[in-house]
Amino acid sequence: MQNELSSEMTELTRLDHIILQNGGKTVNTERLPIFLQISKNERSLSLEELQFEIGRLRQEVALHQEAQKVLMKLFNDTRDVYQLLRGALMKAASRCTRDTSFLELAYNVQDAGLMIQESLHGVSEKLTISESKHLQTLGISLDDTKGKDFSVF
Incomplete structure (x- = not known):
C-alpha cells in the first residue's frame, strides 16, 4: 500500500517531463527517488x-x-x-x-x-x-x- 502511494505521488505529467528536460524542477520531479537521494547528499549552506x-x-x-x-x-x-x-x-x-x-x-x-x-x-x-x-x-x-x-x- 505504501509503495502504491509513493509511486502515485511521483507520477510525472507531460508538463513535468518538459520542465525537467529544460532544466527546471516541479514538485512532482523533486519527489522522484533520484532527486530525493541527491538532496540527501547535498551539503548544508554556511x-x-x-x-x-x-x-x-x-x-x-x-x-x-x-x-x-x-x-x-x-x-x-x-x-x-x-x-x-x-x-x-x-x-x-x-x-x-x-x-x-x-x-x-x-x-x-x-x-x-x-x-x-x-x-x-x-x-x-x-x-x-x-x-x-x-x-x-x-x-x-x-x-x-x-x-x-x-x-x-
Missing part, C-alpha cells in the same frame, strides 16, 4: 552563504515592490486618461455645434496621448533603474550608456 542568499532575496523583493509601485502608477494614469477621453466624448456627443465639439475632443485626445506617453516613459525608466540596481547587487552589469532601454515614443 551562515555566510545563507546571509548572502537572504540579501539577494531582499533585493529581489525590493525590485518587485518597486515594479508594483510604478505599474500601479501606470494603471492610475491609464484610468485618468480613460476618464478624460470618456468625458470628452460625452461632451462632444451632447453638444449641437460640431466644430467646437470636435476641437475640444481633439485637444482632449491630444492631452490623453501626452499623458500616456509621459506615464509609459516614467514607468519604463523607473523599472530599468530598479532592474539595473538589482543586477548590480548580483554582480551583473549591463552597458546601457545610450539609455535606449527606456525610450518610449
